[in-house]
Amino acid sequence: MDTVDYRQCGVDDESLLEYAKESGRIFLTRDSNLYARAKKLGIHAILLSSEGIVDALAELSRELGIPLEIDLGKTRCPMCNTPLKRKPSSEVRGIPEAIRRRFEYVYACEGCGKVYWTGSHYARMKETLERARMRARQL
Numbered sequence: 748m749d750t751v752d753y754r755q756c757g758v759d760d761e762s763l764l765e766y767a768k769e770s771g772r773i774f775l776t777r778d779s780n781l782y783a784r785a786k787k788l789g790i791h792a793i794l795l796s797s798e799g800i801v802d803a804l805a806e807l808s809r810e811l812g813i814p815l816e817i818d819l820g821k822t823r824c825p826m827c828n829t830p831l832k833r834k835p836s837s838e839v840r841g842i843p844e845a846i847r848r849r850f851e852y853v854y855a856c857e858g859c860g861k862v863y864w865t866g867s868h869y870a871r872m873k874e875t876l877e878r879a880r881m882r883a884r885q886l
Contacts (some may be wrong), residue, residue, distance in 0.1 A: 753826060764788060773811070804879035809886050815876045817869075824856060829858030836864070 754764035760781055767774040767790045767812050774785045774792040785792035793810055797803045808815050822831045831854040836847045839855055846853070854863045 750823075755828065760784070764790065767792075775807075785789065801875060801878045801882055805882035805886055806874065808879065808883045815880045815883065817872060819854065819865075822858035822874055824861055826861055827856065827858040829856050831856055831863065849860075 751766070751770075751772065753763055756762060763774070764780060764781075767785065768788055772791075774782075774790050774805040775792070775795060776785070776792065776838050777795045777798075777802055779794060783871065793807070795803050795806055795826055807813055814881050823829060824831055833852050834855050836842060836853045837848050839847075839853055839862055841860075842853060842864075846864055846866075850864045850866075852864075856862070
């Protein structure tokens with residue numbers, strides 16, 4: 748699933764609503780007034796009731812049927828939303844030598860040039876998703 752962070756489409760409410768309407772995206776918010784405005788404009792919107800990421804992910808999984816798992820073949824750059832390409836680490840310039848030795852493959856963004864690998868951050872994401880799956884079963 749491809750997403751856009753508010754910083755990529757405008758920080759004021761009007762810009763966010765306009766972008767959601769024009770792009771046909773699902774609009775996620777915790778702001779009940781903004782949610783009501785989005786609905787009035789015919790935007791598919793979801794009002795998140797939870798504060799934490801685990802509960803929010805569980806809500807979205809239940810509401811939209813989103814599987815709470817990481818598919819590295821469909822992952823996107825968190826900075827610019829460009830699909831990431833799996834590449835041999837030996838072919839990617841600019842990564843630390845220790846990363847190159849530890850990981851045979853990395854995930855490179857052809858949009859902004861960022862490079863990612865399945866290190867400790869990936870392990871924490873997997874743990875968060877497991878907690879969210881458990882929470883979704885409780886809802």
